[in-house]
Amino acid sequence: MRILCFCLIFITSGGLLVAQNKTVKSINGRLVLNIDMNNGMPSYSVVYDDKTLVENSPLGFVADIGDFSGSMVFVNAEEGVIDEQYSLTRAKSSSVHYQAKELTYSLKNAEGHPLSIIFRVSNNDVAFRYVIPQNGETACCVIKKEATGFNFPDYATTFITPQATPMIGWQRTKPSYEEGYMPDEALGTPSRYGEGYTFPALFHIGEDGWVLISETGVSSAYCGSHLTEGTKDGLYTIAYPNPGENNGLGSSTPGISLPGETPWRTITVGADLKPIVETTVPFDVVKPLYEPSREYRFGRSTWSWIMWQDNSVNYDDQLKYIDLSAAMGYEYVLIDGLWDKQIGADRIPDLCKYAQSEGVDVFLWYNSNGYWNNAPQGAKQRMHNSIVRKKEMKWLKSIGVKGLKVDFFAGDKQETIKLYEDILSDANDYGLMIIFHGCTLPRGWERMYPNYIASEAVLASENLIFNQKANDDEAYSATLHPFIRNAVGAMEFGPVLLNKRHNRTNDGGSIRRTSTTFQIATAVLFQSAVQMFAIAPNNLEDAPEAAIDFMKEVPTTWDEVQFIDGYPGKYCVLARRHGETWYVAGINATKKTLKLKVNLPMFAGQEIIKYADNKFGETYKETLGIGKDGTLSFMIPENGGIVFTR
Numbered sequence: 001m002r003i004l005c006f007c008l009i010f011i012t013s014g015g016l017l018v019a020q021n022k023t024v025k026s027i028n029g030r031l032v033l034n035i036d037m038n039n040g041m042p043s044y045s046v047v048y049d050d051k052t053l054v055e056n057s058p059l060g061f062v063a064d065i066g067d068f069s070g071s072m073v074f075v076n077a078e079e080g081v082i083d084e085q086y087s088l089t090r091a092k093s094s095s096v097h098y099q100a101k102e103l104t105y106s107l108k109n110a111e112g113h114p115l116s117i118i119f120r121v122s123n124n125d126v127a128f129r130y131v132i133p134q135n136g137e138t139a140c141c142v143i144k145k146e147a148t149g150f151n152f153p154d155y156a157t158t159f160i161t162p163q164a165t166p167m168i169g170w171q172r173t174k175p176s177y178e179e180g181y182m183p184d185e186a187l188g189t190p191s192r193y194g195e196g197y198t199f200p201a202l203f204h205i206g207e208d209g210w211v212l213i214s215e216t217g218v219s220s221a222y223c224g225s226h227l228t229e230g231t232k233d234g235l236y237t238i239a240y241p242n243p244g245e246n247n248g249l250g251s252s253t254p255g256i257s258l259p260g261e262t263p264w265r266t267i268t269v270g271a272d273l274k275p276i277v278e279t280t281v282p283f284d285v286v287k288p289l290y291e292p293s294r295e296y297r298f299g300r301s302t303w304s305w306i307m308w309q310d311n312s313v314n315y316d317d318q319l320k321y322i323d324l325s326a327a328m329g330y331e332y333v334l335i336d337g338l339w340d341k342q343i344g345a346d347r348i349p350d351l352c353k354y355a356q357s358e359g360v361d362v363f364l365w366y367n368s369n370g371y372w373n374n375a376p377q378g379a380k381q382r383m384h385n386s387i388v389r390k391k392e393m394k395w396l397k398s399i400g401v402k403g404l405k406v407d408f409f410a411g412d413k414q415e416t417i418k419l420y421e422d423i424l425s426d427a428n429d430y431g432l433m434i435i436f437h438g439c440t441l442p443r444g445w446e447r448m449y450p451n452y453i454a455s456e457a458v459l460a461s462e463n464l465i466f467n468q469k470a471n472d473d474e475a476y477s478a479t480l481h482p483f484i485r486n487a488v489g490a491m492e493f494g495p496v497l498l499n500k501r502h503n504r505t506n507d508g509g510s511i512r513r514t515s516t517t518f519q520i521a522t523a524v525l526f527q528s529a530v531q532m533f534a535i536a537p538n539n540l541e542d543a544p545e546a547a548i549d550f551m552k553e554v555p556t557t558w559d560e561v562q563f564i565d566g567y568p569g570k571y572c573v574l575a576r577r578h579g580e581t582w583y584v585a586g587i588n589a590t591k592k593t594l595k596l597k598v599n600l601p602m603f604a605g606q607e608i609i610k611y612a613d614n615k616f617g618e619t620y621k622e623t624l625g626i627g628k629d630g631t632l633s634f635m636i637p638e639n640g641g642i643v644f645t646r
Contacts, residue, residue, distance in 0.1 A: 020074035023120045024103050028477035033121050035105055040071040042107065042117065045151075046126055048269045048333035051208040055234070057151040061130065061262075062144045066109050068130075069147035075106040075114070082120060088283055090298065090446045090453060090490060090529040092576075093269045094559040098122065098284040112514075113138075122273035126267040127285045129217070134258040142255045145240070148265060150213050150227075152203050152234035157184040159202035159484060159568050163226045166244040168410055171374040172602060173408050175245065177457035178439045180473075181480055183569040188232035197227045199441055200488045200627060202276070202568065210275075212268040214488045216282040216444035219289065220421040222263050223254045224412030224440050238265070245411030249370045251451050252412050263443065266488075273483060277563040283447040294431045295462030297402070298529035298557050299331030301363060303513035306461060306494055307536045308504045313338045318351055324537045326358035328552050334363040334405060334532055349399040356400055363403040363435070363493035363530075364396065368419065375438075383423055393430040403433035403453070403530065405492075412440050424449040435492050435530065442489035454490035454528040461494035461534050465502045468510045475514055475589035475639045476569050478522060483568040486527055495522040496551065497534040498543040506538055514587075515545050518641035523554045524576055524585035531556045547619040548558055550611055550643065554583070564598050571636070573598065584644040588636040597633045603646060604630030611643040616639065 007335035022035040032047040036056060046054035059070030071376040082100040108114045113617060116131040132141065177198055177454040182189075191197055200214035213236075218224050223241055243252040256262075264286070268279045304312035312318075313336050325333045333355055339348065352362050367377055370384030382392045383406055396404070406423060410416050420436065427434050428451045436442075436455040445452045459477060463470035470477075485491055496519045503509035512519075523531065535543075535551060555578040564584065566572035571594055573586035579642045582602040588594040605628040611621045617640065624644075626632060636642050 022077050022103060022105065024079070024101050024119060026101065026121050026123045027099055028123045031121060031123060031126070033119060033126055035103070035119070037072070037074055040073070041069065042072055042105075044128075045537045046267055046269060048209055049271055051205075052153065053202050053205050053209050053269050054267060055151040055153060057235070058149045058237070060149045061146040063141045064144065065138055065141045066111050066113050068109050068113075068115050069359050071110040072115075075108055078104045079107065080104070086447070088447055089557055091280070091283055092278070092527055092558060092561040093280055094557070096280050096284065098280070100125075100284070122284070123283070124268055124270055125279060125281040125284070126269075127216070127264045128279055129264045130262045130568050132256070132258055132260050139254060139258050141258060141260075142251070142253055143262070144253055146238040147227075149235050149237040149630045150267070152187060152211070153205055153208070154187065155206045156187055156234060157204045158187060158189070159183055159204070159480065160185070160197040160227070163195040163198050165193045165195055166242050167247065167373070171376065173375055173438055174407070175411055177441055178459050180459060180477070181484070181569070187234045191229055194229070195242060196229050197236070199226060200484055201227055201236070202484045203628065206403040209269060209271045210273055210639045212276045212279070212484070212487060214266050214443075215263050216266055216283065216488075217286045217444040218417060218450070219448065220414070220418035221256060221260070223252070224417055224443065225263075226412070241412040246413050246416055247410065249371065250413045250415035252413055274563040274593045275565065276487055277482055278561055279487060282444045286444040286447050286452040288450060289448050290425065290428060290450070293428050296433055296451055297331060298453070299326055299555075300328070300556055301325065301332035301334050301530060301532045302328070302535060303334035303336055303494070303532050305336035306394050306465065306532075306534045307497070307499060307502065309465070310338055312504070313342045315343050315347055315351065318343065319354065320537050322351070322355045322358055322360050323537070324540070325360045327540060328535070330360065332363055332402070332530065334365065336365045336499050337367065337407070339365065340378040345354050352400045359515060361400065361402040363405055364379060365407065368406050368409050368423075371406055375408040377407075384419065384625045386426065389423065389426055393423040393426055393432060396432060397424060397430040401432065405435040405437055407437040409436065409439045416440075421449075424452055427451055433530065446490055453530045456491035456492045458485050458491055458493060460492070461497060464497060464510060466510070471510050471513050475518065475587060478525065478587055479566065479570060479572045479589045480568050482525055482572050482574055483566070490528045491526055492528050492532065493522075493526045494532045494534050496520060498539040498547060499536055505543060506536075513639050515613045515637065516544055516619040517611055517613045517643065518587050518639060519642035520547050520550050520554070520611065520619065521585040521587050521643050523551065524583045524643065525574055525587065527558065529557050532645065544619040546611060546621040549621075550619070564600070565596060575600070575602065577602070577610065582646060585641065586636055588638060589642045591638055593638060594636045595633070596636070597631065600626065600628050600632050600644070601630040603632070603644065604628055606646055608644050608646040613637055613642075
């Protein structure tokens with residue numbers, strides 16, 4: 001570990017001595033942000049409970065209007081306090097009280113062009129961004145590269161997933177944020193594709209704590225970023241999209257108008273994983289970009305494609321899934337890709353009418369494609385162009401469609417981020433909710449866009465249909481997501497596969513390795529305000545009654561989340577509250593029965609319902625009485641799960 005020394009440096013300003021090195025402490029005093037200037041190079045470090053979790057790390061960037069990474073001159077620093085309350089029904093917590101210290105650290109480069117770095121420091125989070133004012137007649141700039149980095153102690157290990165090479169994979173659809181993780185890898189391990197690593201990125205700082213790195217507030221005004229390969233001594237810096245993304249069209253570097261600002265880069269730290277799981281920083285530092293055109297209703301959905309695949313997207317099979325949604329009391333059904341050819345646009349209004357007569361509303365699938373991949377499924381060439389898109393959305397509104405699932409995007413270039421934003425904005429004009437698939441990570445979008453629901457950006461449930469290895473690794477993968485991907489944004493995974501075999505007749509295809517209770521536990525562990533559950537009509541007859549009863553009642557919106565216990569890739573136990581009802585769900589990816597003793601104060605002195613696995617891996621339920629101290633001991637079998645509720 002490198003030992004850091006901070007000296008107090010003063011420069012003169014108008015005859016006064018002004019300190020250019022700054023320290024900002026969180027309100028509870030446990031998190032300390034240090035800002036340093038060394039030979040004109042700005043940097044920062046993060047200390048938590050007197051332990052350095054992020055070592056001295058570079059700040060700044062190089063733009064076409066000048067170099068802002070070196071030869072910088074300190075101007076001044078202004079401190080303030082942020083105290084805000086907001087509501088957000090589509091994220092992990094519905095009511096948030098955000099309190100933070102704010103530091104505006106102002107500099108100028110060698111040519112005298114000003115720059116401010118705004119830091120926000122809350123009890124477990126640091127967020128920062130660059131603000132560039134207009135200087136004379138210069139009203140725009142292109143940022144060529146960022147020096148921004150995250151430097152970790154050399155004993156840290158990583159939980160990160162590689163950025164894919166563009167225009168590879170099935171029908172040239174990558175990057176789609178659908179790569180795997182290696183747990184506790186050494187710093188500087190080369191990524192699979194040599195393209196660095198995607199956000200979010202989790203780092204284990206030995207016995208000192210945990211750090212989650214991501215970004216938020218990315219709109220059409222910037223590109224999406226990721227991390228470089230990283231060095232052996234622990235430095236990861238900001239990287240921009242590969243020029244080959246978006247079929248090579250569009251700039252890989254962001255252009256911004258002046259005055260302008262970059263997205264927020266976020267650092268969440270803790271002595272344990274609780275702050276990582278519970279953080280709301282992706283939403284704390286952003287604002288809504290427009291008002292909702294109507295009150296959006298969230299809930300549960302079925303979809304035929306996940307278990308019955310392409311051939312099921314026909315009129316008669318969609319009737320069966322509408323009936324399944326109605327039988328389960330679900331709000332929605334998703335009609336997936338190929339509906340334009342296998343059902344026909346002229347018959348979609350009839351399906352919508354039938355669904356509505358059963359108390360079910362419709363989501364409809366679209367291919368985003370314009371010119372960026374070869375994905376063949378339709379409906380396509382209808383979301384890429386504003387004229388065509390608005391005409392299509394007007395029709396969708398007229399027949400009562402409530403939401404769209406838009407698939408197969410082209411990377412992180414600013415041009416592609418603008419397409420996401422344009423789809424969302426136009427959809428809101430027509431009262432449509434949006435789910436993205438084959439897509440980038442959401443970056444604060446739940447708060448920025450009121451009709452945004454969720455993004456895939458994960459190796460989702462479709463892979464359980466495609467190959468056996470995904471099933472063999474399902475428990476391991478599922479225990480990662482609450483700590484990494486789902487910690488920063490809604491995750492459209494498509495969980496709860498109750499078939500034992502992943503085909504239409506439940507007698508062939510890949511084999512489910514996890515228990516039934518494991519599956520229903522993921523309905524709680526994985527967060528999305530509209531959940532496309534992977535249950536099938538036959539499950540009403542062949543799945544355990546307790547599991548179906550649970551799936552009829554489980555909500556998809558949450559008022560609070562609490563981390564209970566776990567370790568990424570091994571096991572996870574979370575508690576979520578919906579209204580006055582708590583759900584505690586756990587899953588086990590270890591190779592043995594897991595024995596846990598936890599404190600659940602929300603259940604103290606109460607009678608609760610337990611859903612657990614019998615010796616055959618099937619769900620049963622029983623009633624338990626919890627002592628006044630709220631302590632509960634229980635076991636979760638290998639590849640098994642458990643749920644408690646009241």
